[in-house]
Amino acid sequence: DTGVSQDPRHKITKRGQNVTFRCDPISEHNRLYWYRQTLGQGPEFLTYFQNEAQLEKSRLLSDRFSAERPKGSFSTLEIQRTEQGDSAMYLCASSYAGLGNTIYFGEGSWLTVV
Amino acid sequence: GEDVEQSLFLSVREGDSSVINCTYTDSSSTYLYWYKQEPGAGLQLLTYIFSNMDMKQDQRLTVLLNKKDKHLSLRIADTQTGDSAIYFCAERDTGTASKLTFGTGTRLQVTL
Numbered sequence: 001d002t003g004v005s006q007d008p009r010h011k012i013t014k015r016g017q018n019v020t021f022r023c024d025p026i027s028e029h030n031r032l033y034w035y036r037q038t039l040g041q042g043p044e045f046l047t048y049f050q051n052e053a054q055l056e057k058s059r060l061l062s063d064r065f066s067a068e069r070p071k072g073s074f075s076t077l078e079i080q081r082t083e084q085g086d087s088a089m090y091l092c093a094s095s096y097a098g099l100g101n102t103i104y105f106g107e108g109s110w111l112t113v114v
Numbered sequence: 115g116e117d118v119e120q121s122l123f124l125s126v127r128e129g130d131s132s133v134i135n136c137t138y139t140d141s142s143s144t145y146l147y148w149y150k151q152e153p154g155a156g157l158q159l160l161t162y163i164f165s166n167m168d169m170k171q172d173q174r175l176t177v178l179l180n181k182k183d184k185h186l187s188l189r190i191a192d193t194q195t196g197d198s199a200i201y202f203c204a205e206r207d208t209g210t211a212s213k214l215t216f217g218t219g220t221r222l223q224v225t226l
Contacts, residue, residue, distance in 0.1 A: 006156075033213065042118075042202050042216030043157070056213070091156060095212070101145050101164075103206075103214065105157035 004106035006092050012112045013082055020078045021109045025094030029104075032075050033093040034067055036060065037108070043091050049075060050097060082113045120203055120217035127225055132190040134220045136203030139184060145206040146179065147214065148188045152199045160188070160201075190222075198224045 005024040013019050025032050030051050035043035046065070048056045051072040061067075064082075069075040079086055089108040095101075117139045126132045138146065144165050149157040163170045163177045163186070170177045176189040190197055200221050204214040 004156075031212070035214075040218070042204075042218050043214075045213045045215070048213060056209075093157075097212075101162060101206070102159060103147070103212075104159055105149070107156040110154075 004092055004094050004104050006090075006106040006109050008109060009107060010110045010112075012114060015084060015113050016081055018078060018080045019082060019111060020076055021090050021092075021111075023075045023077070023092030023094075023106060025073070025075070025092070026096075026104060027073075029094035029096045030072070031095045031097050032069055033095075033103070034075070034077050035091040035093065035105075037089045037091055038087075043105075046077075046090075079111070082111075084113045087111055087113045118203055118205055118215055118217035120201075120220045122218070123221050123223070125223045125225060126193050128193060128195060130193055132188075132193045132197070132222055132224075134188045134190075134201050134203075134222065136186040136188075136217055136220075137184055138186065138203070138205045138215075140205055140207065140215075141181075141184065142208050144208055146177075146186050147204040147206065148175075148177065149202045149204065149216075150199045151202060151219070157202065193222075193224050195224045195226070198222055 032049045034046040037043040049069040064080045091108045093105045095103040147162040148160045174191045178187045200219040204216045
């Protein structure tokens with residue numbers, strides 16, 4: 001297993017367009033998280049899945065953001081009608097509930113809204 | 115709510131020890147983590163410590179936890195230029211999500 005995989009690594013989009021990011025967690029991990037990181041800041045929690053159920057969403061996740069994990073494996077994060085303030089790195093992480101306490105992050109997806 | 119604070123910058127000479135400090139507010143935190151981030155990259159898990167431990171050592175890394183003062187530190191022995199990066203401290207909440215709250219990161223610069 002190569003760890004948490006994210007795609008695309010970089011995305012430049014025009015304001016108002018929709019973008020979608022994909023995350024493939026470590027294969028046996030049942031928990032999946034999305035975080036957002038802006039320049040000079042630490043990552044901030046956006047949302048969390050246990051298997052296919054989205055169990056918690058941050059107030060940072062406006063209604064333009066939607067995340068899915070349809071089969072409890074990979075997840076997508078879609079941002080509709082992007083705004084310049086959405087420019088950030090979107091990080092995915094995964095872990096296995098009940099076995100250890102390691103939470104592994106992917107390499108992130110950079111979004112630039114112009 | 116949870117809050118995690120770190121100093122912004124640390125400069126050390128190659129071969130010296132680095133000590134990166136962190137304070138947190140949530141006394142019920144179960145685990146505390148250290149992550150490393152190199153430019154343009156994601157977060158690399160370095161180590162973590164359970165809240166009922168005082169110390170954890172892993173090769174060149176030593177984590178010290180003072181639960182009374184809610185103070186966590188990461189010591190890197192024999193610091194190398196490859197250790198130059200941003201180091202994040204994070205606390206894990208006790209809720210079902212086990213989500214992490216991160217500090218703003220400490221940039222470690224290693225000079226020759």
